[in-house]
Each structure stands twice: as structure tokens, then as C-alpha cells.
Amino acid sequence: MKLYQSVGPNPRVVLFYLSEKGLKIDRAFVDIRAGENRQGEWLKKHPRGGIPVLELDDGSLISEATVICDYLDERFPENPLVGTTPEARAAVRSAIRHIDYSIGSPMMNGFRSAEGLPMFENRMLCVPEAAPGNKAYAQDGMRQADALLARQPFVAGDSFSLADISLFCWVEFGAMVGQPIPEDAAHLKAWRDKIAVMPSAIASADPKHGLAD
Incomplete structure (x- = not known):
């Protein structure tokens, strides 16, 4: 899987989460200040231009920072950060x-x-x-x-x-x-x-x- 991230509070949530979980995921930086997330190629991944996005190995995409973290907490249950019950x-x-x-x-x-x-x-x-x-x-x-x-x-x-x-x-x-x-x-x-x-x-x-x- 691959995480597309950038500056800002939402991308930082996922980076903080990954570090705290000890998860290593391939990452790519999207330059939102230059408007890279508003251009054609990125809009194919997220029509609203949002960041971050997690691309799974089968090509499917998960957007929204807390949803990405929620997914990863289920996928990798060690050291849970979204609760154990x-x-x-x-x-x-x-x-x-x-x-x-x-x-x-x-x-x-x-x-x-x-x-x-x-x-x-x-x-x-x-x-x-x-x-x-x-x-x-x-x-x-x-x-x-x-x-x-x-x-x-x-x-x-x-x-x-x-x-x-x-x-x-x-x-x-x-x-x-x-x-x-x-x-x-x-x-x-x-x-x-x-x-x-x-x-x-x-x-x-x-x-x-x-x-x-």
C-alpha cells in the first residue's frame, strides 16, 4: 500500500498515527501549496482534491485521515489506537x-x-x-x-x-x-x-x- 500525504493537520494525523503504531508504509508527497492536488492526475484519485489518501495493493483508495487510521487499526491490531472494545x-x-x-x-x-x-x-x-x-x-x-x-x-x-x-x-x-x-x-x-x-x-x-x- 502507499500513502499520499502533504502538509496540514489531516496529513499530520496519519503521520503521527503511523509513527505511534510503528507502521512502515510507502509514502509520496503531494504539494498542495503548488496546487498539485487540484490537477488532473490527482483528481483521478480524489475528485475533491483531498489529502491524505491511502492506495491499497489492489488499487482501491481510502480517503479522510481518521478513516485511514481506523482502517489501519483494524488491519494491524497490535498497539491499537482506536480502542480494544x-x-x-x-x-x-x-x-x-x-x-x-x-x-x-x-x-x-x-x-x-x-x-x-x-x-x-x-x-x-x-x-x-x-x-x-x-x-x-x-x-x-x-x-x-x-x-x-x-x-x-x-x-x-x-x-x-x-x-x-x-x-x-x-x-x-x-x-x-x-x-x-x-x-x-x-x-x-x-x-x-x-x-x-x-x-x-x-x-x-x-x-x-x-x-x-
């Missing part, structure tokens, strides 16, 4: 769903319609007047995560999981695009600092880590 898997998937709609989606839309507008305005619908509202939604989502982490050590409960990887990658992305953790979110900050020193978190910061020149 139906209840645990439900908790992890529920947490990721909440992260996606309360933090990830508004944060990305806020960026695309503001700081990222020159890059995205000719590629997809951008609504500059909605950017402040989207950023406010993402800040509120991070405060919700802060309240959760005041009660438990990890996003989905007592154990590190794919939900922590997902939230961490969005928090790190936010810090790079002018949407940092709110000043009053002390629990989220402490959690972030704990995750940031993990070797897999450090390795995933460089999307070309381990790739041949």
Missing part, C-alpha cells in the same frame, strides 16, 4: 467527530477565508465575512476540550488514542495560523505540552520525514 472504539470515534465539527472544520474555514485566502480563493468556496465567526467557533471548541481535559487525562478517557492525535494536530495547526489555544484554557495547554514531547508528535511535524529526496 466496541465501547472504547465508540468513545474514540465520538470524540473525533466532536473535534472535527467543533474545532477542525471552523478552524480550517476561518483560515481559508482569511490568512489562507490567497491560496484557496481560486480553488474552493471561501467566505471572508464568515472568517471571524468560524474562528470564534473554533475557540469555543477548544474551550470545550479544555473542560473535558479538566476531568480526564486524555480526550477519549484514560488512554491515549487517535482522538488525542486528532486534537493535537488541530491545536498545532491553529497555533501556526493565528488561532492559538485560548489563554484561559490551562488544561488544554498542559495536555498539549504533554503530547508535544512524544517522539511521534515530533516526527510528524516534518511531513517529509523519512521520505527519499
